[in-house]
Amino acid sequence: MPSSVIEITVNGSEEEFIAKPGTTLLGALRDTLGLTAAKRGCGVGTCGTCTCHVDGEAVMSCLVPVETINGATVRTLEGTTPADGLSPLQQAFLDNFATQCGFCTPGMIMAAEALLAVNPAPTREDVVTAISGNVCRCTGYESIIEAILIAAEATS
Amino acid sequence: MSEGNGANGNSTFDVIGKPVQRLDSLGHVTGRTQFFEDVNPAGMLHLKMHRSERHHANLVSVDTSEAEKVKGVVQILTHEDVPKNWYTVLTLINVGYPEELVLAEKKVLWYGEPIVAVVATSERAAREGAAAVKVEYEDLEPIFDVEEAIKADAYPLKPHGTNYFEYEGHHCRRVRLGDVEKGFAEADHIFEFKYQSKPIEQAPTETTGCIVEPRHDGRLKIYSNTQAAFFTLDNTALILDVPFGKLQVVGGTVGGGFGGKVDVTVEPITCIAAMKTGKPVKYVYDRYEEMQISSPRAAERIYIKDGVMNDGTIVARQVTLYADAGAYSRHSPYATTKAAAHMPGPYNIPNVHIDSWCVYTNRTPSSAMRGFGVTIGDFALETTMDRIARALDLDPLQLRLKNAYRDGDMKAHHKVAEGTALIEVIQKAAEQVGHELPDEYRAMSSKEAR
Amino acid sequence: MLVHVPTSVDEAVALLDEGKGVLVAGCTGLYPHLGPDQSIISLRNAGLSGVETDGDTVRVGATTTLTQLAREVPFLRESIASIASPTIRNMATVGGNLFAPQPHGDLAVCLLALDAQIDKTGDVVTSITFKVPEHWYYTKAMRRKQNSASIVTVASDGVRIALGGVAPGPVRALAAEAKLAEGDIDGAAEAALEAADPFDDAYASAWYRRRVLPVHVRRALTNAV
Structure with missing residues (x-):
């Protein structure tokens, strides 16, 4: 089974590693690069816990064969966390009780990051749409939506 | 109320009435919370299961030769590799007897029952190996209906010879108060209703799984997302036939459970794989397994027969409840006891007859889920109350207030009710939604003897 | 299992002809359901985007x-x-x-x-x-407001009517189009049933799909996007 050498930029750091055929971006991040914020909830693109950014767009990293994005720029929740303190979204999630079990949280924040990057002053409807691919089974959607709106207000 | 005055007048309320940051939230928002699958020991192997493709069948042959040839497969486990293959989680609290198998031996009782575990160097190879196991079945007639299962001529699924759990020699959990037939004879109206629920999957975002790492000191370190760490530790030790001290469970961080992670389904076989190979092993359900294999909330069938007077007073209630445990007990005998204890609802009824059955079928074993044993029964009871109110043209809240428990009432379980508050809760709720109640109903009190 | 990432259409066609795997692009549909030994040919870098x-x-x-x-x-x-x-x-x-x-x-x-x-x-x-059509009509009935599969999908440019969710594949509702050409929207809604061959799934029953199809055809045709 011929493995491939993959070169991608992850959270500003140029990474080069060997991937077995069929390795997903999620698998590479978690198992090879040790970046475990992105989670594997379903492995079929329906839960959103693996949400990361590839070349600036939010994607389900469990559906990305890593060989197909050689050369891309990837951002994960680890990359949005400042060296000191928290990002506005992280702070808003913390302050507004937008976490319960915590498993959906990294994906929720990455989906919200992608929204605020293109739409810094979203409506509630925009927020609902942006996280429509992310499942929170503890059903904390209301506080998550609130937190994203508060973070948007804090930054704009 | 003045803040800072506790019961003794000297303590302060530091928590009540104030938002308090969750201890684990900082880890959640930064993605640093360590879930079991975030552990990634070097050289970790992966376990995947070959599962029954029949609801009910004898196993004629199990052929693992093709699986052994799959590149990356390092270990294949059958029931012969499991020291104590027969178990039942509730035997720890003296409920039931070992009747579930870690890996199937001579027959399978449900579609998805584990038969052969395949351990490989990658998840992909483990999946490929598991798919390559060949099983020959001799099909048996499956039983899917609880009332079919308890018929005298039904195929016995269990070693004890019946298809229901035996509670201290009885066919079901029974609650008796007064004389229900006499109550029905005296009643102005008889109502009979049937309710049927379906199994409900807890569907946590994080699927069930564990990683087991053999340690230098000979112990096994089990990273698990179980909701029941000590149940897991003790049951796993019993299955492995090792002292409890040989195992260490690292748990407490659960990506959603809702009752779906209280069974001990992944840890024992993963421990065996780790012991056999001397390497860390991961066994985690994929989404399909989480939805189809992990235990759901039991389906229940509930018959309710009520004897009611013209003024809405309920004088007799008979409930026959069948909880579908599926193929194995797991937590269902406990849930069915809870169901019996919950009947006839929070009402003072002088004549009560409850039969609560825990029934085995060839369905996926059911188990815990938020309020299991109670939720479906409550739906049936309260729907019944509404239907009676509608039939007798009574206000549904007044019907409940008239029959609600008060302190001093004798409950169906022969215990005197105390600390009751249903009357006050209904009165308050009625007030808040603007539902007008006559004075006599507003004046009712739980403290006032009937 | 292999992952082929051809950088041209010709290369992709050659790989496909040689049976080197199944074609994927966005990897959202087929990919997550492939078997462990199934190879893929990704069109991501084949220069077909734009x-x-x-x-x-x-x-x-x-x-x-x-x-x-x-x-x-x-x-x-x-x-x-x-x-x-x-x-x-x-x-x-x-x-x-x-x-x-x-x-x-x-x-x-x-x-x-x-x-x-x-x-x-x-x-x-x-x-x-x-x-680009002069008029565009579209409606999709779902279990939720967003991110759900179709119960009934209706798309029309005011002449042609296509349906989703109600047959094994997307279908043209030709009888409905004939009614629409006469300006008979109610007739078109009912005639759409002639194109329906619905199925049961987790989202809706065949019975339900058939039952609500005319409603959604009427709604679509009376509300231009």
């Missing part, structure tokens, strides 16, 4: 994502917004949507109503071309 338009005719490269298409072609925005979630729309492609099994593939329903033309090289779809 939208060209002169305002009248639109030519869409096969691996253009749904997000890109919505950005470039305003009349389709609302229709595309009814498909999956933004995260999946960032990945799923126009070409891939043609092969999405029902009750998915709502864009394919739109393209059928637009009488879109497909260009191929070998067995690889390379682009899809359609004219």
Whole structure:
């Protein structure tokens, strides 16, 4: 089974590693690069816990064969966390009780990051749409939506 | 109320009435919370299961030769590799007897029952190996209906010879108060209703799984997302036939459970794989397994027969409840006891007859889920109350207030009710939604003897 | 299992002809359900992405994502917004949507109503071309407001009517079109049933799909996007 050498930029750091055929971006991040914020909830693109950014767009990293994005720029929740303190979204999630079990949280924040990057002053409807691919089974959607709106207000 | 005055007048309320940051939230928002699958020991192997493709069948042959040839497969486990293959989680609290198998031996009782575990160097190879196991079945007639299962001529699924759990020699959990037939004879109206629920999957975002790492000191370190760490530790030790001290469970961080992670389904076989190979092993359900294999909330069938007077007073209630445990007990005998204890609802009824059955079928074993044993029964009871109110043209809240428990009432379980508050809760709720109640109903009190 | 990432259409066609794997693009549909030993040929780097338009005719490269298409072609925005979630729309492609099994593939329903033309090289779809219609009618009934598969999808340019969710594939409702040509919207709604061959799934029963189809055809045709 011929493995491939993959070169991608992850959270500003140029990474080069060997991937077995069929390795997903999620698998590479978690198992090879040790970046475990992105989670594997379903492995079929329906839960959103693996949400990361590839070349600036939010994607389900469990559906990305890593060989197909050689050369891309990837951002994960680890990359949005400042060296000191928290990002506005992280702070808003913390302050507004937008976490319960915590498993959906990294994906929720990455989906919200992608929204605020293109739409810094979203409506509630925009927020609902942006996280429509992310499942929170503890059903904390209301506080998550609130937190994203508060973070948007804090930054704009 | 003045803040800072506790019961003794000297303590302060530091928590009540104030938002308090969750201890684990900082880890959640930064993605640093360590879930079991975030552990990634070097050289970790992966376990995947070959599962029954029949609801009910004898196993004629199990052929693992093709699986052994799959590149990356390092270990294949059958029931012969499991020291104590027969178990039942509730035997720890003296409920039931070992009747579930870690890996199937001579027959399978449900579609998805584990038969052969395949351990490989990658998840992909483990999946490929598991798919390559060949099983020959001799099909048996499956039983899917609880009332079919308890018929005298039904195929016995269990070693004890019946298809229901035996509670201290009885066919079901029974609650008796007064004389229900006499109550029905005296009643102005008889109502009979049937309710049927379906199994409900807890569907946590994080699927069930564990990683087991053999340690230098000979112990096994089990990273698990179980909701029941000590149940897991003790049951796993019993299955492995090792002292409890040989195992260490690292748990407490659960990506959603809702009752779906209280069974001990992944840890024992993963421990065996780790012991056999001397390497860390991961066994985690994929989404399909989480939805189809992990235990759901039991389906229940509930018959309710009520004897009611013209003024809405309920004088007799008979409930026959069948909880579908599926193929194995797991937590269902406990849930069915809870169901019996919950009947006839929070009402003072002088004549009560409850039969609560825990029934085995060839369905996926059911188990815990938020309020299991109670939720479906409550739906049936309260729907019944509404239907009676509608039939007798009574206000549904007044019907409940008239029959609600008060302190001093004798409950169906022969215990005197105390600390009751249903009357006050209904009165308050009625007030808040603007539902007008006559004075006599507003004046009712739980403290006032009937 | 191998992952082929051809950098041209010809290379992709050659790999496909040699049986080197199944074609994938956005990897949102087929990919997650492949077996452990199944190889893939990804079109991601085959140079098939992009939208060209002169305002009248639109030519869409096969691996253009749904997000890109919505950005470039305003009349389709609302229709595309009814498909999956933004995260999946960032990945799923126009070409891939043609092969999405029902009750998915709502864009394919739109393209059928637009009488879109497909260009191929070998067995690889390379682009899809359609004219911007004067009018556009679209509705999709779902279990939730967003990110759910179709119970009934109706797309129309006011002449052609295409349906999703109610048959094994996207279908034209020809009898309904004839009624619509006479200006008879109620008649068109009822006649749409002639094209329906619905199925049961987790989203709705065949009975329900058939029952509500005329309602949604009527709603679609009376509310231009």
